[in-house]
Amino acid sequence: MASVSPPGQRALDVPPLAVSMGDPAGIGPEIIAKAWAARAPHMLSPFFAVGDPDAVRQVWEGTVVAISDPSEAISAFEQGLPVISAADAGEVVPGAPDIRGAHCALQSLELAAGLARSGSAGAVVTGPVSKKQLYDIGFTYPGQTEFVAERCGVARENAVMMLAGPTLRVVPVTTHIPLRSVASTISIELIVAKARATARGLQRNFGIAAPRLAFAGFNPHAGEGGAIGSEEIDCLVPAIEQLKAEGIDAVGPFAADTMFHPRARALYDVALCLYHDQALIPIKTLHFDEGVNMTLGLPIVRTSPDHGTAFGIAGRNEAEPGAMIAAIRMAATAAATRRTSTVQ
Numbered sequence: 001m002a003s004v005s006p007p008g009q010r011a012l013d014v015p016p017l018a019v020s021m022g023d024p025a026g027i028g029p030e031i032i033a034k035a036w037a038a039r040a041p042h043m044l045s046p047f048f049a050v051g052d053p054d055a056v057r058q059v060w061e062g063t064v065v066a067i068s069d070p071s072e073a074i075s076a077f078e079q080g081l082p083v084i085s086a087a088d089a090g091e092v093v094p095g096a097p098d099i100r101g102a103h104c105a106l107q108s109l110e111l112a113a114g115l116a117r118s119g120s121a122g123a124v125v126t127g128p129v130s131k132k133q134l135y136d137i138g139f140t141y142p143g144q145t146e147f148v149a150e151r152c153g154v155a156r157e158n159a160v161m162m163l164a165g166p167t168l169r170v171v172p173v174t175t176h177i178p179l180r181s182v183a184s185t186i187s188i189e190l191i192v193a194k195a196r197a198t199a200r201g202l203q204r205n206f207g208i209a210a211p212r213l214a215f216a217g218f219n220p221h222a223g224e225g226g227a228i229g230s231e232e233i234d235c236l237v238p239a240i241e242q243l244k245a246e247g248i249d250a251v252g253p254f255a256a257d258t259m260f261h262p263r264a265r266a267l268y269d270v271a272l273c274l275y276h277d278q279a280l281i282p283i284k285t286l287h288f289d290e291g292v293n294m295t296l297g298l299p300i301v302r303t304s305p306d307h308g309t310a311f312g313i314a315g316r317n318e319a320e321p322g323a324m325i326a327a328i329r330m331a332a333t334a335a336a337t338r339r340t341s342t343v344q
Contacts (some may be wrong), residue, residue, distance in 0.1 A: 011078050014045060014122035014335045016073035016082075017328060024089040025097040025103045025317035026309030032127060033060040033322035035328055036081040045332035047125070048073040048082035050115075052089040055080065059094060059315050067285045070120045092338025094315025101135025102133035113148050116300040123331035124148070125324075128309045131141035144304065145295050152298045157190060160296040162199045162270065163280060163306050164330065165287025168260070168272040170298075171198050172279035175287045182275045183204035183231060186218070189267030191239035191272075195266040198270055199248050201296025205334035214259065214268035215240060216278055222253045231274075260286075280306075289322040292330045301334045303327040 012047040019035075022028030032049050033056050035042075049056065052062050063080030067073055076082040077129035089104035115121040126144050147157035162171045173194050174185050195213055202211035215236055216222075219229035226233050230240070236253040238243050243250040251268070258264060259271055260282040284307070291306030305323030313319055 014332060015119065015120060015171055016077070016116045016318045017045065017046065017047035017123045017125055017331055017335070018070065018084075018112040018121035019047050019049050019088075019125040019324075019328065020127050020259050020280050021049055021055060021105070022129045023097050023133060023156070023309050024055035024092045024101045025094055025314060026128055026311055027314050028127030028309070029056040029320045030059045030314070031305070031321040031324040032056070032254040033039040033062055034318050034319070035324045037062060037326060038079075039077070041158070042329065043326065044328055045122075046074045046077040046082075047328055047332075048076075048084055048121075050084050050086050050126075051111040052092070053083045053085055054089060055089055055092045055104075055325050058085060058092055058333060070115055082257065084111070089181055092265050095311045095313075097133045097309070097311060099128050099137060101131070102130065105129045106134060106137065109144060109147065113151050113302075115184070116302070117150070117152060122335040123303065125314065125327050126302065126304040128305065128307060129312075130309050145175075145293075145302075148295060148300075149298060152300060154298055158197055158297045160194050160201060162285045162294045162296050163196065163291055165283055165291045165326075167262075168286055169202075169281055170277050170279040170283050171272045173268055173272060173274050174313075175276055177276075179275060179277075183218070186231065186235050186274055188239045188242070190236050191215075192237060192242055193306055195239070195243050195248065195250060195272060195332055196246075197297035197337075198252050198272065201294075205294070205296070205301065207337050208269055210249055211270065212268045213248065213250045214254060214271050215245070216256040216259055216271060216273045217253035218274045220255070220257075222245065222255045231257065235275075243336065247288055279283075289320050290326045291323055292327045294334070301331050301338065303334070 065080040087104040087107040116124040218231040223232040
């Protein structure tokens with residue numbers, strides 16, 4: 001597979017990117033600030049944070065530039081980290097999330113996504129949030145992916161969570177559901193819908209004209225022809241045949257334990273897996289500090305670092321910004337690619 005995040009590329013003619021801070025008590029403010037500090041060696045396109053500026057000042061001694069409109073971010077970008085205030089998080093204690101911080105995280109996400117939808121921001125990059133804290137204030141979505149999809153008017157089944165690193169892209173067909181529910185959730189229709197959005201997303205965001213999709217089997221050894229389960233025969237094979245009939249390069253299902261070594265990865269552009277850990281274990285094993293979560297199927301570009309709030313190290317200056325840097329780079333590259341793409 002070609003490199004997912006090629007070095008030395010700065011997106012041209014793309015509005016500044018909006019980066020929502022996530023939970024202000026987590027590592028989001030720190031890694032955003034560290035990404036700005038590393039903007040030159042990583043050739044990062046201009047971006048601005050959305051959230052509580054004081055949350056950044058609490059964990060970083062660099063310059064914060066308050067702005068009120070995305071258009072101000074470009075001129076402010078070399079002076080300091082541009083920040084649009086979305087809400088007052090109150091007294092932020094790193095590592096100690098609270099309800100007020102959860103409200104700030106949600107308002108930051110709402111504003112950043114809205115700026116991307118309006119075209120004022122070139123893309124939205126979402127910082128890590130605490131789902132528990134969000135659920136405590138009435139958040140009803142499985143995650144930020146589904147929230148952003150709804151705000152964009154996209155049905156959940158047509159929004160795809162793709163995780164990407166330098167040598168691997170994976171898509172979990174089902175995401176945050178119990179493992180015991182996966183078999184009853186997957187269907188030909190769901191697999192086809194996710195695959196279509198994946199193929200279109202690789203064309204629009206990465207410029208891959210004919211994406212190669214490889215499917216992992218659900219059961220060990222991809223079911224052994226039905227001897228160890230029938231999900232491959234009942235769902236995967238018919239879905240793959242339908243995708244082929246539509247002109248999509250789809251192959252499989254393959255035994256999942258043979259799909260992620262280097263020679264296998266060279267044969268496809270993305271691996272579609274049936275459940276969360278089947279997809280996320282290989283990507284996090286290979287690219288833990290540089291994995292990016294990208295939502296495909298949206299009218300906007302949305303990425304996120306593929307890690308959580310890390311409350312345990314928040315405020316200690318220990319957080320690695322690599323995944324946030326990769327998420328900003330990938331968002332900028334995808335936004336630039338979309339400007340010349342003929343795929344809608």
